[in-house]
Amino acid sequence: MAADAKSLLNGRKTAHVETEAEELRKEHLMLDPMPRDEMNDMVMEAMTTTTKTYWVWVIGFGIAVAVLLFGAWGYMIATGMGVAGIRRPIYWGIFIVTFVFWIGISHAGTFVSAILRVFKAEFRRPFTRAAELMTTFGLAAGAIYPLVHLGRVWVFYWMIPYPNARWLWPNFRSALEWDLLAITTYLLSSTIYLFLPLIPDLAMARDRSTGIRHFFYKTFALGWRGTEAEWTRLRKAIGIFAFAIIPVMFSVHTIVSWDFAVGQVAGWHSTIFGPYFIIGAILSGVSAVVTILYVLRKTLKNMDYFIRLEHFDGLGKLILIFSMAWAYFFFNEYLLSWYGGEAAVKQVLTLHATGPTAWVWYLMLICNVAIPWLFLWNKKVRRTPWLMFIITLLVNVGMYAERYTIIPLTLGHQRSPFDWGIYNPTIVEVSIALGTLCLFIFLYLLASRAIPLVPVWEVQEGQMAHSIRKVGKTEVPSVTELE
Amino acid sequence: MAELLKEQEETQKWGMVIDMDICSGCQACVTACSMENNVPFVGEDEMAYGRGLQWMRIRRYWEGEYPEVTPTHQPMLCQQCGSAPCEPVCPTFASVHSQEEQINVQVYNRCIGTRYCANNCPFSARVFNWFDYETPAPMNSYLNPDVSVRRRGIMEKCTFCVQRIVHGRQQAAAEGREVEDGDIVPACAQACPTDAIVFGDLSDPESKVSKMSRSDRAFKELEELGTQPKVIYLKGGKSYGG
Numbered sequence: 001m002a003a004d005a006k007s008l009l010n011g012r013k014t015a016h017v018e019t020e021a022e023e024l025r026k027e028h029l030m031l032d033p034m035p036r037d038e039m040n041d042m043v044m045e046a047m048t049t050t051t052k053t054y055w056v057w058v059i060g061f062g063i064a065v066a067v068l069l070f071g072a073w074g075y076m077i078a079t080g081m082g083v084a085g086i087r088r089p090i091y092w093g094i095f096i097v098t099f100v101f102w103i104g105i106s107h108a109g110t111f112v113s114a115i116l117r118v119f120k121a122e123f124r125r126p127f128t129r130a131a132e133l134m135t136t137f138g139l140a141a142g143a144i145y146p147l148v149h150l151g152r153v154w155v156f157y158w159m160i161p162y163p164n165a166r167w168l169w170p171n172f173r174s175a176l177e178w179d180l181l182a183i184t185t186y187l188l189s190s191t192i193y194l195f196l197p198l199i200p201d202l203a204m205a206r207d208r209s210t211g212i213r214h215f216f217y218k219t220f221a222l223g224w225r226g227t228e229a230e231w232t233r234l235r236k237a238i239g240i241f242a243f244a245i246i247p248v249m250f251s252v253h254t255i256v257s258w259d260f261a262v263g264q265v266a267g268w269h270s271t272i273f274g275p276y277f278i279i280g281a282i283l284s285g286v287s288a289v290v291t292i293l294y295v296l297r298k299t300l301k302n303m304d305y306f307i308r309l310e311h312f313d314g315l316g317k318l319i320l321i322f323s324m325a326w327a328y329f330f331f332n333e334y335l336l337s338w339y340g341g342e343a344a345v346k347q348v349l350t351l352h353a354t355g356p357t358a359w360v361w362y363l364m365l366i367c368n369v370a371i372p373w374l375f376l377w378n379k380k381v382r383r384t385p386w387l388m389f390i391i392t393l394l395v396n397v398g399m400y401a402e403r404y405t406i407i408p409l410t411l412g413h414q415r416s417p418f419d420w421g422i423y424n425p426t427i428v429e430v431s432i433a434l435g436t437l438c439l440f441i442f443l444y445l446l447a448s449r450a451i452p453l454v455p456v457w458e459v460q461e462g463q464m465a466h467s468i469r470k471v472g473k474t475e476v477p478s479v480t481e482l483e
Numbered sequence: 484m485a486e487l488l489k490e491q492e493e494t495q496k497w498g499m500v501i502d503m504d505i506c507s508g509c510q511a512c513v514t515a516c517s518m519e520n521n522v523p524f525v526g527e528d529e530m531a532y533g534r535g536l537q538w539m540r541i542r543r544y545w546e547g548e549y550p551e552v553t554p555t556h557q558p559m560l561c562q563q564c565g566s567a568p569c570e571p572v573c574p575t576f577a578s579v580h581s582q583e584e585q586i587n588v589q590v591y592n593r594c595i596g597t598r599y600c601a602n603n604c605p606f607s608a609r610v611f612n613w614f615d616y617e618t619p620a621p622m623n624s625y626l627n628p629d630v631s632v633r634r635r636g637i638m639e640k641c642t643f644c645v646q647r648i649v650h651g652r653q654q655a656a657a658e659g660r661e662v663e664d665g666d667i668v669p670a671c672a673q674a675c676p677t678d679a680i681v682f683g684d685l686s687d688p689e690s691k692v693s694k695m696s697r698s699d700r701a702f703k704e705l706e707e708l709g710t711q712p713k714v715i716y717l718k719g720g721k722s723y724g725g
Binding site for chain 2: 079080081082087088089091092149150151152153155156158159166168170171173174175176177180259262263264265411414415416418419421
């Protein structure tokens, strides 16, 4: 926060002292405290207010999930993989593309919550929960795909290591096996990590609700009373999980990238893929957080107070940095291939940029590099929520294009030109991909009215630590070290 | 007999030589392979879409400008790699190396259809059962009882006609003799009108396939990847006699 104080002093020296403090309050949630009861009520109100429009959306997305996802998938199981557009030599299509996309989205929660928590970035406080929910639901949407893309999904459990009648372990040398283990680990740990900071908030909701809600919160609050011992244990547990989940997050997307990197396919077999995928995942994840925050701010009651322009500003800077890092890795992929000098790889990379599907490649570069670089340096843009909404949506379009380039388009350019192929997704594939998007939104809609979307205790804790102090004739924001 | 079978196991290393110089691209091997191995016919549309289930196909390359063109035919099948990229990537051990025949085999019953092996095959030699393909009567009477019929959702590929290898070895062992060169002929080699495909034991220096594999024209497809293919091509085109 020292940096904030400094910039503030440089910025408006002439302004009236009182206005300055007011402006500080308006700007920073942490400096704009509210009585605890009032804030609790605000969050309760946001959670319990359901309009007719809300239910229309819920039912609409529920039907969409049933039809687009489970309907289309059921049809595919009954008929055969052939209803998808994949064909030789492109055996993986948009199922795997969307799988990687969702696993990428799921990096938002861990990144925003765990990494920013560990580094004590104070602006994270009001939206950690929203981001953690994205992790869990993103993984739920993504974890469907390893099942969807199987030719014989009814025997998927043969991948799980258990003593069986076949007398056979799964093949632990296969990257798909690593995937299964990594995603299961990440799903379990991120769910626990979502649950731990939720306990005090559930207890808060328990004390302010009746009926079925009360029963639900009572059960999940695990008898939380808020004693000092409980807080100490919770802090310790969150601390351990925050540190432990970061390597899990890094490993998950590295392992997803190994699905490709350990293959011999020209254009896949690259050591840069691990960090390249992680940076891409964080870029798309953080962008998705902004997208969701915008929607929450528009649709959820009292969110104006919690989600402020400073948050869009801060996340916008992060996106800009990750876009630059992504561009570096993108460039590096070409650099290393050029240095390696393998003809087949060179051909694949050239065809991405010049072949009949070059528009995907350009879309990727425009959305991932040009748009963030052109707009996000500008503070005014970062502080215009609707612009940020559009930009972050476009970044995710770009990231989808990146995965599309890496998977079907690379597979299409085999080493022998005779085997080259083009892939066009069919309606069934597209419908399943849209179905998981609807599933994600559907789960999020339900969760937004079931659990407190703002971690109230974290905000209150932050507000207690922050204050505006008078130093000489100016007022500066200050923060007390908590732990 | 058991000893003989064991001895065969230790020595035999099956391989194939395909002479691209005399291959006329007639596709008799493709047909014979499909009949021998119960490969379903997928129909014109699916075939055109790139979903033919042929275990063997003819790659045709044109050289020169039309009308002055020369075709080169390269029958492409599973190369039975010694160090196969398809094997380590399968999560359920459906793609494994056979100790006995020293070839790469696909265990249909274990396959769950991740299709990773097909992506990782540099020769695109593997094919996937996109649907259940019916064999209409009376064509079902043609099905080879030695080869299992596959259902939808699994991978399959050339097996070097493993059923014929097994049969040939057992026959020889029953007669109390060694397997002789030419005892075992896969369907493609049997059907080839120009004898461009030769099959045999690569570990026996006197076998026909061994001698041909030492030709100056011999090369292995994508050898630089180090997959150690067991199919050896003899260069065609203008390189008559090496």
